[in-house]
Amino acid sequence: MENTWTCSCRADLPALTTLLPSVMGVAYSVGEVDHLYTFFVQWSPNLYSKHGRRQSFLVVNKDKLAVIDSLLRNPFPENNWEIITVRKAKHSLSICSSQSTCTSDEEVDDTLPLLTQDSHILLDHHIQSLAGHLPARIQCCPWRLVYSTAEHGTSLRTLYRCTAQVERPVLLLIKDMHKQVFGAFSSDPFRVSDRCYGTGETFLFTFSPEFKMYRWSGENSYFVRGFLDSLQIGGGGGPFGLWVDADLNHGATFSCNTFHNQPLSAQQDFTIQALEVWTFH
Structure with a gap:
């Protein structure tokens, strides 16, 4: 000592x-x-x-x-202080989720990251499941909402504009009309491109009906490709792992070679109820 x-x-x-x-x-x-x-x-x-x-x-x-x-x-007056973790202090400022109710401190997982805005999709168990699978370099970063259909309307062009200044990975979240939640983590922000982009950190995930994630299979590098009329994630000689249209109203999900995934939703052709894109400070 x-x-x-x-x-x-x-x-x-x-x-x-x-x-x-x-x-x-x-x-x-x-x-x-x-x-x-x-x-x-x-x-x-x-x-x-x-x-x-x-x-x-x-x-x-x-x-x-x-x-x-x-x-x-005796550094402080009796009963006027307590010891808490940094993460729990951050989580008290977080959404705790706009669609779930926090009860006591004992029921709140103090490992949840800070979300700087409310989410219309994320619940605490979604955040908890995803946080541990993010790349180590961003696991402690606050999550910042970049695009939301609830705030920005339903337009893929607007999504591209909102992510144009982002230089960090992004998280795509979708809730369909059957309230199933699924999406993708992309190592690169979404943009229009003439070729596929991204790295092996990219993965697909679903909470339908329980959390599963599908990492890069190594079979090809068709991670993400952005068009003006669609956004495509995963592929290779067949259907895409995840696809959404220009109006962000409809999408599709199939098994693909890039991730060897199962369809992310029970309905392979789905209608979007809400879509959000998050990045990490």
């Missing part, structure tokens, strides 16, 4: 201010940091040598040490 603080407790209060919240789990004022600083110096006897003083360590008297001891024993 002494070796750890020998590297950290130099006479550099701004650096210590940054360090303490992450180590102690509490935010301190500058005055409290002064007291804590002296406490850690007093805590390490080897720092009181002449060698320690030459390296700008401070030696404190017992009165200041008593203040530190009091601060650490």
Whole structure:
């Protein structure tokens, strides 16, 4: 323990201010940091040598040490504070879902990511199932709504315009008229293109009737292709894994070579009730 603080407790209060919240789990004022600083110096006897003083360590008297001891024993008024995880604090600001009801903290999964807007499709169990399968680099990122038929109307051209400035992966969610939820994660934002794009991170998924996901089979690279009159995901010598039309009213889903998936909906030709595209900060 002494070796750890020998590297950290130099006479550099701004650096210590940054360090303490992450180590102690509490935010301190500058005055409290002064007291804590002296406490850690007093805590390490080897720092009181002449060698320690030459390296700008401070030696404190017992009165200041008593203040530190009091601060650490009772830092906050009784019953006015609690310890929570960062994720749970974020989730309290999240949708918790516009179509589900949060009850007690015990019933809320504190691993849910933050959604910056309400969703007309996502429920907590959808988010929980999807979050763990996203690429590691975005698993802790907040989710931001880029396009929604409820807000932007039903137009594939509008969807392309909304994703034009996006530079991160996107999540396509569809709810059909039978209230079945399914979609795709794309490593690249949707755009009109003259060839297929994307990487092996792209996958299809469905919650019809339970969560299943279909990762890249490695058989081909027909991940995503955007046309003005349709958006196609997956393919190869036959039907598409997921297809939606220019008006975002109708779609189709079939087994495809790219993902070796089963149809994502019980109705291979479906009518869209709601469609959303999310990205990750």
